[in-house]
Amino acid sequence: MAGEIQAIRFKQWLPEWDDFGFDPAQHRRKPDEHILLFSMPAVQLRALSGVYRRTRDSEGGEGLQRLHDPKRSAAIRDFVRFGHPYSGLPIAARNESSVAMRKPGWLPTAIVVNILTDRDERRGRRVAGSDLVSVRHDGDNRAELTLPYTDRLERWTPSDLEPFEVIDGQHRLWAFDEALKDGSLPGDFELPVVAFTGLDVGWQAYLFWSINVSPKRINPSHAFDLFPLLRSAEWLETFSDLRIYRQARAQELTEILYTQPESPFHNRINMLGESSRTAPPGAGVTQAGWVQAITTSFLSTGSGRSANGLFAADITPTTGPLPWSRPQQAAFLILLWDSIRVSIVESQPHWVKALIRPEGQESLDPDPMLAFTGNRTMLNQEQGVRGVLAVANEIFFGLAQLNPDLFELDTRVIAGAATTPEDISVALGELMVEGLATAIVDFGAAIASFDWRSADAPGLSDNDRMLKRAFRGSSGYVALREQLFRHLATGPKGIAEVAEEALKRLS
Structure with missing residues (x-):
């Protein structure tokens, strides 16, 4: 007696599609207007399915699938058994200390197949009459599939061509095919299936392209916005995944600092790592330097001995990370650095005057x-950029813990959407009217009063020059970080309190 499977039958068809150029001679006969959705054990689906790798001969090409990659199937098999991130560990690292990293290896994405009919031929072969899978409609949205054999878990073999052909999902099926041989996966593990019926190979090629090539995959950084928990998951930080999110975000923030007109670093970052002779004017720090500095400060997850990043780590165990897009x-970084710039230009601390008027010399136009x-300023060198970002991150993370309401920002910007210069301008305008802006300006003034002259600046005493060489x-x-905290500890009250706590941790 044949086995039966219940399926949902749904319609995906528009009236205007009837006018498309269907041509059987081009392997594009008019397809069925309905698609089927069901599930079945992986062992059964594998037995019923044929996978045709793309080949070419004198008469043209046929088949859709890429060459089977055993490593990819093995990775899927391990993922099903152990989940992420345990499945990505090398064998030597799979020990008692990493057992807690095991997770369910769900595969909710459907395998896409085509059910062959008695009129379909593939490379001169057809499905034997006794091996055909018949589909009976039972009402508007129900269907019943009759299979050529009964036992759901039997590793059945067709007498000729398999009745299913795989459009998408071959490596998942091969993963189970290999796992069943060694007993590492159970035969009753079920997979969702989306099935077309009698779909010509031309349409299959189009469908394969639309699934694997056409869609724009979600940007990792968009996911970073949409799912704040990705920023602080400790089990992810152990491996490469979260680093990829963080480095991608750091690079995007660097790009924004370079391209946004309101940024004090507009057109003033060495994006290509050029020599000082060919780099843009005033671009003393490379893109790589900025990415590293942002990644290790504002995007640090706080694991191990690293600092808690304001944009990444949990502010508190209950509130999680800031939901900032x-x-x-x-906007925060732009306002932070612009506050430093404004304080330097308008207040002209003692070190600024000493730099632009070395040894009291006057010039026609001393430019602060x-x-x-x-x-000859560390604010335009990697040491300075990294130092400012490191202490700014720790100061504002501490302020966020003391006064979380200060960091609750109202915004019209949609998280996860593609960012435009207008979005940055809107976010900057919104931030400037918040109470947090006052703290940022206070920090900018305090940090600007630190002596940022580099070791080769004119007019330095021998002791000052030796101290600045120690920053290299x-x-x-x-x-440098310790000296900055000591300097900030004499600044505005809230900032000084956090700086003092940081110094206690350093001592």
Whole structure:
């Protein structure tokens, strides 16, 4: 007796499609207006399915699938068994300490197949009459499939061509085919199936393209906006996935700082890593330097000994990370750096005057912007950028813990959407009327009063020059960070309190 499967029958057809150029001679005969949706055990689906790899001969090409990649099928098999991220671990790392990383390996995405009829031929072969799968309609939205054999878990073999042909999902099926041989996956694990009936190979090729090529995949950074928990999941941080999200976001924020007209770094980042002779004027820091600085500060997850990132880590265990979108994050960084620039230009702290008037020398036009964009200020060098971002992140993360309401921003910007310059401008305008803007301006004024002259600046004493040389290299970042916190500890009250706490952690 044959086996039976219940299916949902749904219509995907528009009246205007009737006028399309259907041509059987071009392997594009008019398809059925209805599609089927059902599930069946992976072992059964694999037995009924044929997968045709793309080949060419003197008469043309036929078949859709790419060459089978055993590694990909093995990865899917491991994912089903252990979930992510455990399935991505090397064998040596799968031990007792990593067992907690196991998760369910769900495969909710449907395998797409075509049910062959008695008029379909593939490379000179047809489905034997006794092996055909018949479809009986039972009302408007119900259907029943009659299979050529009864046992759902039997590894049945057709006498000729398989009655199903796979349009999309071959590697998932091969994963089960191999797993059933070694007993690593159960035979009754079911997969969802979307089935067309009697679909010509021309339409199958079109469908394969529309599934695998045409759709625009979701940008990882869009997901970073839409799912804030991706920013702080500790089990993800152990591996590469979250780093990819964070580095992608850091690069986008760097791009915005470079392209946004309101940014003090507009057209002033060395995006291509050029030499100082060919880099844009005033571009003392490379794109890679900015990406690294943002990733290790505002996008740090706080795991291990790293700082908690304002844009990534949980502010509190109950509230999670800030739900700020990319335009809001960019607006924060723009206002932060612009506050520093404004304080330098308008207040002209002592070090600025010493830089533009070395040893008291007067010039026709002493420009304070040189203290921000020149080649003898650390604010235009990687050490300075990384130092500012590191301490700014820790200060504002501390303020967010003390006063979370300050960081609740109303916005008209839609999270996860493609970001436009107008979105950045809107977010910047919204931020400037919030109470948080006052804290940002206070921070900018406090950080601008630190002596940012580089070691090769004129007029430095021997002791000052030696101190600034100590800021170079990897150990110099730690020294600069400590000096900045000591400086900020004498600043505005709220900022000073957080800086003092940071110094306690450093001691």
